[in-house]
Amino acid sequence: MNWLLMVLVASAALYGTLAGALVPGARYRLSVEPNEPWRTTAPCGHALGGGIGGGRCAACGRARYGPGAVWPAGAAAVMCAVTAAAVGPRPELAVWLLVIPVGLVLAGVDWAVHRLPDVLTLPLAGSTAVLLGLATLLPASGGTWTGSLLGAVTLGGAYLLLFLAHPAGMGFGDVKLAAGLGCALGWYGWGVLILGGLAGLLLGSVYGLALLLTRRAGRGTTMPLGPFLLAGAWLALLAGGWSARP
Ligand SMILES: [Zn+2]
Structure with missing residues (x-):
């Protein structure tokens, strides 16, 4: 690992820690359920304020959101560092x-309420398309x-066809997410x-099968x-980032 890659991986880990700490609040x-407005108060009743918080x-500093900020910050730090190591210095x-x-x-x-809000899936697809368009203009993409x-x-x-064939099997949010991930x-x-498409289906199937086998779900x-x-x-x-390396 050369010094540039080491700096890149360390910066990605630091960025991941900071960004991941904002995940629980968001x-x-x-x-919330589809027909409810976004939450505006913390579990303790205090207003959430303008920021999405840690x-x-x-x-009051007491009420925690789910598992707190440590796990999401750690997970994001590891994911960002591994991604930087695999992809290297590319736009x-x-x-x-x-x-x-x-x-x-x-x-x-999705894990909490089984939905993928448009407020995240649509900007994810749109900004990925725009930013990758900009990335092609830079050298070394x-x-x-x-x-x-x-x-x-x-x-x-593909997910739209799966959704139309078996609407009970997934939500339309999965179709919008699939467009962004694609x-x-x-x-x-x-x-x-x-x-990537098959890995997602395979991981989901393995989890669903495990639920059935352990009788945790019908x-x-x-x-x-x-x-x-x-x-x-x-x-x-x-895998793609790794194989595209020079
Ligand atoms: Zn509070």
């Missing part, structure tokens, strides 16, 4: 680092924008796109698919 704020209520790394905390919030909200746009249409379309995966080409139980789509896409992006 997850808490957005974890893992605790800013007013698309900045896009992946911006997407990781948003992905963690989406996974947390490791992918193609055409691949990204084709990836968004292909993975979004945009990121397609950057590295068809192989990474297919790998056939009619719904489970969130978003966290598995996100995890599968992340693993495939690591």
Whole structure:
């Protein structure tokens, strides 16, 4: 590992820690049923204020959001550092680092209330497409924008077909998430796109099967698919970033 990569990995870990500490507040704020407004008060009753805050209520410092800020900050730090190590000094790394905390919030909200809010999935897809378009203008980019746009249409379309074929199996939020993830995966080409799409389905299926086998769920139980789509896409992006290295 050369010095540039070491600096890059350390900076990514520091950024991940800071961004990950904001995840619990955002997850808490957005974890409501579809017909309810976003939360405006902490579990203790204090107003959430303008910021999305860390893992605790800013007013009294006592009420924690879910598991607190330590786990999300640690997870984001590790994910950002590993991503930086795999991708190296390339412009698309900045896009992946911006997407990781948003992905963690989406996974947390989907896990809590089984939905993927438009307020996150649509900007995720739109900004990934725009930022990767900018990344192709910079030197040393490791992918193609055409691949990204084709990836968004292909993975979004594939999930739209799955959704239309079996509407009870997933939500329409999964389709919008798939379009955004397809945009990121397609950057590295068809192989990474297919790998990421299948990895997400495989991880979700393994988890669903484990629930059935341990009798923690019946056939009619719904489970969130978003966290598995996100995890599968992340693993495939690591593979894509690694294989695109010079
Ligand atoms: Zn409070």
